[in-house]
Amino acid sequence: MLMNAQPEVAPVRATVGDVTVPNPLMTCRNVDVWYGEKQAIRAVSIDIARAQVLAMIGPSGCGKSTFLRCLNRMNDTIPSARVTGEIVFDGRDIQNKRQDVVQLRSRVGMVFQKPNPFPKSIFENVAYGPRIHGLAADRSELDEIVTESLKRAGLWDEVKDRLAQPGTSLSGGQQQRLCIARTLAVNPEVILMDEPCSALDPIATARIEDLIDELRRTYAIVIVTHSMQQAARVSQRTAYFHLGDLIEVGPTDKIFTNPSHKLTEDYITGRFG
């Protein structure tokens, strides 16, 4: 091994397929993310469509979660992270210093890999967002928001009799639906999901997938997943990431049946990943 060898930097691979959509909700252009000296994603450009599920797939460490976290500036919480490029949402670059992250995150909600309900009651978990954003004028309105959010997350029937119990007492799948309900309570426009089913069993996963299908009528959803079957089941559009590059974007049917790029094909067919 040569000690002085410079790390080999491969040229940025151009994205295959159409990254644009008509009337996009968010427009990302040439987004780069560095963690310290290491570049995690390179020149990613993609549009996020309204009322549609965009699945991001790719091998571990390909940068799909990193990109997802750019969309609500969760990368701000990592001190060494640096994001460049343009992410336009509602006509404004969210990277702008004047963009209020609190406001952004109320419009772009997020569901994490591991269910992470607050160690408070089920009611308080869902009521937290409306409370801090001042969405409910009084208690009855708050009750209404909580009830509706739990209903839309498909959790109401299971928890309606025990809203005062801690959210952490629920099963894993229920906890994840609680986290989705918590996000819905703020009434966001985009929901980001970072491998939301990776800690769940197949039955709980199926319920979440049904829920995602339900929610896409109203929300733009971006989901990162390791399961290609899941991507195929829930998404209408798929983006394939490889080592920090966005390799291919296209309608989900096409990506899974007739990928254009060799790397995409290799991944889809299970040659690596």
Added chain:
Amino acid sequence: MNPISTRTPKETQLLVARSLRRRYRSEFTFRALGVLAVSLGVLAVFGLFGKIIADGASVFRQSYVTLEVNYDPAVIDPEGQRTPEALATADYQALIKAALREKFPGVEGRANLRELYQLVSSGSFLSLQRAVVADPRLIGTRTRLTMPADDSVDMFIKGQVDRNAPVAERRLTDQQVAWVDRLTAAGILKLQLNREFLGNGDSRDPEQAGVRGALLGSLLTLGLTLLLSFPIGVAAAIYLEEFSARNRFTDLIEININNLAAVPSIVFGLLGLAVFIGLFGMPRSAPLVGALVLTLLTLPTVIIASRSALKAVPPSIREAALGMGASQVQTVMHHVLPLALPGMLTGAIIGMARALGESAPLLMIGMVAFIVDVPKGLTDAATVLPVQVFLWSDLPERAFVARTSGAIIVLLVFLVVMNATAVYLRNRFEKRW
């Protein structure tokens, strides 16, 4: 030795069996050492507590003499003025002496009478004085009054000096022993709950000396220390852990906090003397200054413990809150702090326990003085329990040996109560995860 590929399963098993024996041996040694270490610790604790309790338990009871005292107007206030000055300066000792003479009418001669008077604590007149000043209507009445016996009588009654010992060692003459026996037989002299020890401040007379002054001094000092060091320490920890950028400057602060935790406590005392008393002109011997010094002393402990409590809160909770659109302050106040609070309380317990036992820095700021009055406020002269222990351990009277241990018992009870409260609070705040 055979390489693995050519070794038969049997040979391998033989080697494994041999290694197993070695493993069992080392495991047994480790366990034995552990048991030994724990036993030594338990033995040391029980030895220490046993010795202290054996020495100090007797102090919670004291010999009292019950005498019928005549509040003779001719002695208290011969001129009949009833002014507070006259009442405060009257010769109450004479009333006690008269009561003793009444009890033993046969005793005559100065030397014999002096021996008789020695049976009762020389400080007893103070309680008479207080009673009369508080209620002058007592004058002219006769009341049965219980007052502490002298410390040599007390030790004799408790069997701490041998009846047959030489007079010099026994500190009671044969005549006095006879009187004590008579008083005991009559039920006039007996052991009772030691009100002086728990109710009085310091005194040169062992039978009048009490821990109340030191106890209140400790309470005032530690109360203020907790009020200052917990909020400041928690605020500093939250800022450093959750808000400040990580750079050289914060690294420097972190190193300094860690170093501060290792600074000998007497240095903090010198600092307190120079800054709080010298520069700011605060009163000497005051719990206020003691609390400020102890705050400086406990702050590093509280900060370090609070920071590790914050570090232990899983990052997923922060992400959840931030992802909901909570601001950083909301994230910390609503989610992180409640989860970190039990750990912070543990840090505060450790800090306060250290502060409670500190005496060196308080010596520097004058909390070592001989203070009879029980402190009433933060600026009154006071001492604290460990310093009281230190002071009494130095006194020549033998009766102070028991009082030193008694003060240690009070200190330990204080410590246990304080820790139990903190543990109770911690358990109440602890959230099931």
